[in-house]
Amino acid sequence: MTPTTPASTSKPGRRVIPWIEGVLLVLFLLLPLAIDDFWVLFVTRVFILGLLALSFDLVWGYAGILSFGQALFFGVAGYCCALLATKAGITSILLLLPVAALAGLVVSVALAFLVILGKRVPTSVFVALGTLAGSYVVERLARGWSYVGGQNGIPSLPRMTVFGHEIAEGPVFYYLSLSILALVYVGLRWLTRSQFGLVLAGIRDQEARIAFFGYHVQNYKGVVFAIAGLVAGLSGGLYAFHEGYVGPGQLGPVLSTQVVLYVLFGGVGTLIGGIVGVAMIDLFSFYLSQLWETGWPIALGLLLLIVVMFKPTGLIGFLVTSRERVGSFGRRTPKPKNDREVAAAVNEVT
Amino acid sequence: MNASAASASILEARGVRKIYATLTALDGVDLTVTERSFHGLIGPNGSGKSTLLKSIAGAETPSGGTITFLGNDITSATPAERSRAGMSLKFQITSILPALSVYDNVLLAVQAQDTMTALLLSRTRGPLHARIMDMLAQFRLDGRADELAGALSHGQQQWLEIAMALAREPRLLLLDEPTAGMSPQERRATGDLLAPIKDRCSLLIVEHDLDFIRDICDTLTVLDQGQIVDSGPTRIVQNSEKVKEAYLSHA
Numbered sequence: 001m002t003p004t005t006p007a008s009t010s011k012p013g014r015r016v017i018p019w020i021e022g023v024l025l026v027l028f029l030l031l032p033l034a035i036d037d038f039w040v041l042f043v044t045r046v047f048i049l050g051l052l053a054l055s056f057d058l059v060w061g062y063a064g065i066l067s068f069g070q071a072l073f074f075g076v077a078g079y080c081c082a083l084l085a086t087k088a089g090i091t092s093i094l095l096l097l098p099v100a101a102l103a104g105l106v107v108s109v110a111l112a113f114l115v116i117l118g119k120r121v122p123t124s125v126f127v128a129l130g131t132l133a134g135s136y137v138v139e140r141l142a143r144g145w146s147y148v149g150g151q152n153g154i155p156s157l158p159r160m161t162v163f164g165h166e167i168a169e170g171p172v173f174y175y176l177s178l179s180i181l182a183l184v185y186v187g188l189r190w191l192t193r194s195q196f197g198l199v200l201a202g203i204r205d206q207e208a209r210i211a212f213f214g215y216h217v218q219n220y221k222g223v224v225f226a227i228a229g230l231v232a233g234l235s236g237g238l239y240a241f242h243e244g245y246v247g248p249g250q251l252g253p254v255l256s257t258q259v260v261l262y263v264l265f266g267g268v269g270t271l272i273g274g275i276v277g278v279a280m281i282d283l284f285s286f287y288l289s290q291l292w293e294t295g296w297p298i299a300l301g302l303l304l305l306i307v308v309m310f311k312p313t314g315l316i317g318f319l320v321t322s323r324e325r326v327g328s329f330g331r332r333t334p335k336p337k338n339d340r341e342v343a344a345a346v347n348e349v350t
Numbered sequence: 351m352n353a354s355a356a357s358a359s360i361l362e363a364r365g366v367r368k369i370y371a372t373l374t375a376l377d378g379v380d381l382t383v384t385e386r387s388f389h390g391l392i393g394p395n396g397s398g399k400s401t402l403l404k405s406i407a408g409a410e411t412p413s414g415g416t417i418t419f420l421g422n423d424i425t426s427a428t429p430a431e432r433s434r435a436g437m438s439l440k441f442q443i444t445s446i447l448p449a450l451s452v453y454d455n456v457l458l459a460v461q462a463q464d465t466m467t468a469l470l471l472s473r474t475r476g477p478l479h480a481r482i483m484d485m486l487a488q489f490r491l492d493g494r495a496d497e498l499a500g501a502l503s504h505g506q507q508q509w510l511e512i513a514m515a516l517a518r519e520p521r522l523l524l525l526d527e528p529t530a531g532m533s534p535q536e537r538r539a540t541g542d543l544l545a546p547i548k549d550r551c552s553l554l555i556v557e558h559d560l561d562f563i564r565d566i567c568d569t570l571t572v573l574d575q576g577q578i579v580d581s582g583p584t585r586i587v588q589n590s591e592k593v594k595e596a597y598l599s600h601a
Contacts, residue, residue, distance in 0.1 A: 191470070194469065194470060194471070194472045195457070195461055195464075195468075195469040195470075195472045195473075195474065195475055196466065196469040196470045196472075198450075198454060198457060198458050198461070198469075199458065199461075199469060201447070201449075201450060201454075201458075202447055202450075202458050205447050205448075205449060205450075206445050206447055208445075209441070209445045209447075210458075211428065211429040211430045211433070212407065212408075212409075212429045212430075212433055212438075212439050212441075213430075213433055213458065213459050213462040213514075213518070214430050214433035214434040214462040214463065214518070215430060215462050216430050217430075219466065220466070223466065322449065323449075323498065326449045326450060328450075328451050328453075328454055328496075329450075329454050329457060329475070330451070330453045330454050330457045330475060330479070330482070
């Protein structure tokens with residue numbers, strides 16, 4: 001009996017993701033030469049929220065953790081940086097960004113102890129509700145706490161500095177964010193293609209089975225959750241200084257849910273999909289809001305719904321096969337044989 | 351076979367009970383699996399074979415009794431802990447990872463012994479390569495290492511899963527109906543593929559196909575309605591009157 005799966009999905013084919021990554025990198029490097037200040041700010045924001053999308057894609061797309069709490073790490077990091085800048089006068093980026101990453105890490109580890117780590121594997125629904133509740137509670141706390149500005153948040157943040165020079169919004173902040181995004185991206189790409197990434201691929205598809213191999217699934221999930229918290233924190237710190245403001249909205253379920261949509265729309269489990277998702281949704285929102293001033297969220301919502309319902313692999317799914325999305329982890333096997341040898345091998349074993 | 355090696359027990363279940371609401375699936379079952387033996391577990395449908403196997407593997411928690419593996423009480427250990435102690439399981443329903451290549455499926459099983467740090471740094475994928483290819487060759491899958499596991503035939507998926515369960519060199523392999531859905535040729539081949547592992551590990555196997563189990567098992571335990579009907583060397587048990595009665599009364 002010969003398997004009927006099409007050759008394109010059963011044999012590794014031409015890889016598309018590296019091309020998308022390369023094209024986007026060149027595009028982003030050259031873009032400031034061609035666009036005005038408004039769009040430089042716009043694209044910088046895409047990079048920063050792209051980091052947040054990467055963080056959600058890592059937990060959901062790679063480790064199967066449905067987290068509705070990514071904004072929590074993002075927001076707490078933003079608040080920590082804002083307090084340091086306004087109350088302690090610290091503006092050095094060399095201090096603020098590590099603090100942002102650390103804040104995200106600490107909060108995510110604390111939350112992981114509550115909702116992920118335990119003797120038995122928690123259900124997806126439990127984790128989703130637990131992270132959502134965390135995000136909601138902290139937003140409410142921030143709204144009611146006058147030390148952090150209550151409803152108004154903390155406005156008019158000073159600019160970050162590097163060796164005494166201010167980092168102004170515009171091309172400098174643009175390239176700063178792009179470099180951080182690229183570094184984090186490369187790090188996560190490496191992580192998800194490692195043998196550790198293979199365990200994650202196993203957890204995503206057959207979580208119960210993996211434990212019978214001897215993997216402590218919760219520990220793997222905990223580590224991924226913590227790394228994602230760190231990335232979200234970094235994103236939150238950058239966002240606070242780019243916008244010059246932090247507020248309770250940056251902590252809550254609304255932003256947490258928005259990130260979910262970014263990643264679903266762009267393509268879950270691809271890393272690059274999250275960044276594409278941010279860019280596309282924010283572009284659509286911008287143009288739709290000009291076309292239809294009051295009703296544009298309806299149009300956007302319909303568009304998202306169509307993609308999520310009919311293309312579960314998101315926009316990236318139009319270009320990338322599921323084989324490439326999952327990828328391969330082992331040592332490179334010898335060059336694919338020619339068709340005749342493959343056919344002979346198939347006959348031999350069947 | 352050497353008598354002292356054959357008599358050393360590696361798994362002991364004592365008085366294992368499993369009760370689902372009003373149904374008693376296992377009613378005080380004792381079972382001993384000795385070193386390097388192929389032990390078959392048979393019985394009519396609903397006799398509790400699978401429940402016993404799952405209780406041993408950690409997929410079900412017994413309501414009473416103890417299970418000892420290599421001298422340690424594992425009654426309440428998690429599946430991961432049992433696996434690390436040297437127990438491997440192949441489920442009744444094939445649960446390979448269809449979206450990964452055949453090669454990566456085995457890599458995932460083999461690398462489970464490594465530390466998380468080693469996996470983060472991908473330190474073991476080179477050194478494990480030879481062992482993975484060897485495992486695949488044993489199960490006649492080396493020609494398809496690069497293909498998606500989901501593209502294999504049903505029988506080959508079962509073999510892949512047995513290869514994965516064996517790849518970590520367990521002391522005890524638990525197989526739940528390995529030949530279900532296989533063609534007669536595939537069944538014969540499965541028996542041939544399993545025979546050589548006897549010098550490495552013990553096997554506890556639940557199976558419907560009596561011919562298959564007679565061919566490969568040296569010990570048989572027969573369950574009926576959650577209790578042991580008979581247990582002992584295959585050639586004696588298969589002719590036992592009690593066993594025939596248990597099977598015939600349900601036939």
